[in-house]
Amino acid sequence: MNQKNLEFLVDQIKYTGFGETLTPALKEQMEKGEKEFTIAHEASFGSGTLSSELSFKKSDQSELYFFNSYKAALQKEGASHALEQIFYVSKDNTFTMKEAFNLLEGRAVNKDLRNKEGEMYNCWTKLNFTDSESNGNFKMNQYHQNYGYDLEAAVSKHSIKELETPKFKEDLLNSLKKGNLQSVTFVVSGVESKMYIEANPHFKTVNVYDANRQRINHRESKAEKQQQGEDKSVSREQKNNVEGVEGQEERKSNKQSHSI
Template sequence: MNLNNLENLKSEMKALGFSKELQEKMEDNMKANLPEFVLKDQINGYKGQIDLNLYFKQSGQSENYYLNKYDVALNEGKPLEAGQKYLVISPSETAGKNNVFKRENVAEAIEVFKKHTGNAELSVGKDAAHKTRLATMEEGKINYVDKEFGRIFRNPPLPQTIWVERGKGFTASQSVNLIEGRAVYREDMLTQGGLPYKAWMKLDLDGPRDRHMNFNMNQYHDPSYGFNLKEVLDKFNIKELENPKEREKLEAQLKNGDRASITVEKNGEQVKLQVEAVPRYSQLNMFAGNGRAEKREQFLKETSINKAVTKSKGKEVSANQGLGV
């Protein structure tokens, strides 16, 4: 194992926001001198469990390894609890014993289950003795699927490929935010001609996937598109904006695609909400702690409300003036 290569890859993993535990697993696989290997991780998001697969490949010319891509997939079903795995159980050739395949990725577990041609069971749990049944198969035919699991079973989550180069690209947290439908701000983008530019990036989750089965990326260029995060934030009565350090932290979180925590006043009391940037509409979305959407207009400053009313009246007058008799 090349120690310089290991050191470089650890730096790349750290820059991309992957855990120290994953870095240690990477080192173990490199020591085993495997030609290629995949590391797996799971993160609980706001909309479900996000599965990440990191792909490492050894050079054909040396013992060095490279990380050029990883993928993310959103499982909108119930996330795995601590210590749980998806279990695919089938009879063993040894009488009275079963084969148990363990997976942390629901799509992989469903794929393994569906490949069986005899009797099999797909469950979730810590082990075969402590499990909850999700689906069963008899003589190769599926005869039961749990109702709550049915949608995921019929349409397993497809991964989105994230390309990276020497630790540069979308970080793990940014990719999680993208696959959950939020926008991420990048200052280090390059055109095909090599010219730098800045833009808010958002996956088109409602559009068709490309020929590689990835979602297309919408880009809202800065400043030409017109979304100014600072100006939009200043329209609202958000307590964190009063403190320069808190404001800087909030802006950084929103640019990372996070749902950031803010303090606002509602019905005469200070309450905590979550906020996310929506560059397409030059707006913010706000949510209560339980994920329920909040009307952002109630948190606007008086000056912003007056401007909005004046603008609305102006549009109404213009429309009336344009009416013919």
């Protein structure tokens, strides 16, 4: 067994989000010297359990092993079957285990990826559960920079307390980019309430959930307040214009009556 190869794989597994608990199993499998092997991992989240199967393959030219991919299966509470997706491991285009969970949960993840030409690009990625690849994987919808989704602007439309502190704001945006359903504090008419938000690049907004994680349409966003104010201002102006015209017509009519 190649010790440096083991150390490299240990780090790779760790930074893909699976921690260091798989090291003994990895070492045992590598010492066997088999051509291919898999290692199982399980993580529990509030809404379900993510079971992963990490795949390793030995090089045809050397004794080195490579961590090529992992199959993630999310079993949600109350669901009849698990959602599965194979995530491939490479230098630049690897989704972490938590990002895989968030994608299978139906949320979008923001990543810097490399295309076939070797160029880096940034995009939001979301699984399309209604369309599959030939290998059974769900297709990935991508929303590139030119799509025009501004996460910070979308979040700023809501009265969120964390936005008032630069460090908390930065942490919030970074968490949303990883695809997390993030807890925040809404402040409406001076009253604080716990909410959850997630990025929604498709509609260029954020989804809002109540303390029980039930989707709501929050009507206290800054943009909505501003729009309501503008609408009222326009309505008052239109009313004044109409009243002014009617007054002129009435005075004109009275003048003509007196003339007759």
